[in-house]
Amino acid sequence: MISSNVPLISVIIPAFNCETTIRETVNSVLNQTWKNLELIVINDGCQDSTLDIVKSVTDSRLKVFSYTNSGVAASRNRGISHATGELISFLDADDLWTTDKLEAQLKALEANSQADVAYSWTDHIDGNNQFLRGGPRHIVNGDAYVEVLKSNFLANGSNILVRSQALKEVGGFDKAFTPAEDWDMYLRLAKRYHFVAVPSPQILYRITSTSASSNVFKMEGVCLQIIEQQYSQAPATMQYLKTESLTTLYKYLIYKIFEESTGRQKGIRAGKLLWGYIKNDPAKHRRLRFKFSLLSEVVKMTLLPSYQPYLQW
Numbered sequence: 001m002i003s004s005n006v007p008l009i010s011v012i013i014p015a016f017n018c019e020t021t022i023r024e025t026v027n028s029v030l031n032q033t034w035k036n037l038e039l040i041v042i043n044d045g046c047q048d049s050t051l052d053i054v055k056s057v058t059d060s061r062l063k064v065f066s067y068t069n070s071g072v073a074a075s076r077n078r079g080i081s082h083a084t085g086e087l088i089s090f091l092d093a094d095d096l097w098t099t100d101k102l103e104a105q106l107k108a109l110e111a112n113s114q115a116d117v118a119y120s121w122t123d124h125i126d127g128n129n130q131f132l133r134g135g136p137r138h139i140v141n142g143d144a145y146v147e148v149l150k151s152n153f154l155a156n157g158s159n160i161l162v163r164s165q166a167l168k169e170v171g172g173f174d175k176a177f178t179p180a181e182d183w184d185m186y187l188r189l190a191k192r193y194h195f196v197a198v199p200s201p202q203i204l205y206r207i208t209s210t211s212a213s214s215n216v217f218k219m220e221g222v223c224l225q226i227i228e229q230q231y232s233q234a235p236a237t238m239q240y241l242k243t244e245s246l247t248t249l250y251k252y253l254i255y256k257i258f259e260e261s262t263g264r265q266k267g268i269r270a271g272k273l274l275w276g277y278i279k280n281d282p283a284k285h286r287r288l289r290f291k292f293s294l295l296s297e298v299v300k301m302t303l304l305p306s307y308q309p310y311l312q313w
Contacts, residue, residue, distance in 0.1 A: 009037040009102055009161070010088045012079030014072045015054070016044040018093035021206070023053050028096045030059050034103040037061060040079045045069030050093075072157070073175035080167060088164050095158040096129070096204040105161040108196045112141065116166040116193035117186075120202035122155040124259075132207055132259075137199070144195035148186050149230055150241055151248040156205045157182035166193050179215065180222045187230060207259050216256045216269065220276075223249050243280055250277035254294060267302030274298055 011029050015022055022041075029039050039059075043051050043066040054064055065082055067075070076090055087106070091097065105118035122135035138153040147153060154160065159182075170188040177184040189195075227249070231242050250273055257270040274294055 008085040008087075009034065009106070010079075010083035010085030010164070011037055011039045011102075012076055012083065012088065012090050013039065013041045013093055014044055014075030014079065014090075015041055015046060015050050015093045016069060016072075016075075017046050017048045017050060019046075019048045019050045019053060021094040022050050023057070025091060025093050025096060026054060026057055026062070028099075029091060030057070030061065031099055032097070032102045033100050034106060037102065038063060038083070038085060040065065040082050042067065042075040042079050044071070044075045071175055071178055073173035073178050073181045076157075077172035080164075080172060083164060086164055087161055088167055089161045091158045092156070094206045094208065095156065096125070096206070097158070098200075098202045098204070101202040102161065104198045104200065104202065108198050109161065109163075112194070112196040114194050115141070115196035116163045117144075117189050117195045118161045118198060119154050119159050119195060120198040120200055122159065122203040122205050123201040124207050125204045127206065127208055129204070134201060135203075135205065139197045139199050141196050142194050143190075145187070145190040146238070146241065148183075148190045148195075149234075149238075150244050151252070152180075152183040152186065154182070154186055156203065158203050158205065160186070160189075162189065163193075177222050177226060179219055180226060183223065184226055187226070216253045216273070219256070220249070220253055220273070246280035247277055250274075250280060258297070267298055267300075270298045270301060 013025060013029070018025075026039065026041065029037070039062045041054050041062065041064045043054070043064060045068045051064070051066065054062070063082065065078065067078060072092070079090075080088065087109070089102065101120060105120060108118045109115055121137055124132040124135060126132055135155040136151070136153040138147065140147045140153070166189060170185070170192060173181045174184055175181065227242065227245050231239060253273045254270055254277060257273060277294070
C-alpha cells in the first residue's frame, strides 16, 4: 500500500444549486478510507443553500472556491487549477462513492505503474439512494482507446482517478461538449495513457430528471459531434468501428429515455432514438429479439402514458 504521505489526492466537486444532495456527496469523500486528500468544492454561482451547507462542514481538508455560474466543465477546470495533489478525481454533486473508492483505485495505479488512469464500475441509484440498475461492467487494462471510442463504458464524470500531470498534458474539460464532456476527456486521455480497471461498483450515479445528462437530444447532438471528430482523425483501419459507436450511443440514449418520467411524448422520443439505433446497426438482421423488445416498450410508452419501461442493460 502507498504511504499515507504520498500521493496527495485532490477531489473536485462542481456544485450548482444542489442543496438536497451536497452534504451526503461531501461526506462520501471525507469518509473515504484513504484519508490523505483535499476536497475542493467549486461553488458555481449557487442561489440556494448549497454554499451554507458546505461551509457548515468542519474538516480541514475541505476547501471552497466561489465563482459566477459557468457550468460543470468550467467548474472542473477551475478545480484543477486549485488542486495540489499528484492525482485528481472528480465527483458530481449528486453522486456518491463507496468508502473504498479512492483507496482501491490508488492501489490499482500502484500495481500498474504504466497506467495513469484508474476507473471503477458504476451502479445507478434514485433520489432516495435506492439501487436502480448496474452500469457497464467492462474490464479494460492498458490501451483503452478503442473501447472508450466504441462506448463511454466509464459511464459518468464521477469515476476516474488520474495523475494530475496527464490532465495538464491533455488540457481541461471542453464546455462545447457538455453534457458529454467527460467522454471527450476520457478519449483524449485514452489516446495517450493506459487505463487500469477496478472491477467493483464504487460509483453511485444518481438518476434524476433534472441532471445535466437527462436532456437526451442535447446528449445525442454532442455525442455525434464527438464521434465525427474522433473518426475524422482515426486511421482507415478503425473506420469500421464507427457503426458500433453509433449503435451503442443510441442504445444508451434509449435507456436514458426509459429513466425519465412517464408520458406519451416520452414514447415518441424513444421511437426516434430506436430508429437511430436500427438505422446505424451494421447487423440489422441480428439481435432481433432485443430490437423487438425495445420496440414493444416504445409502443407501450406511446399508447399507455403511465407505463414505466424497464430493460436490463
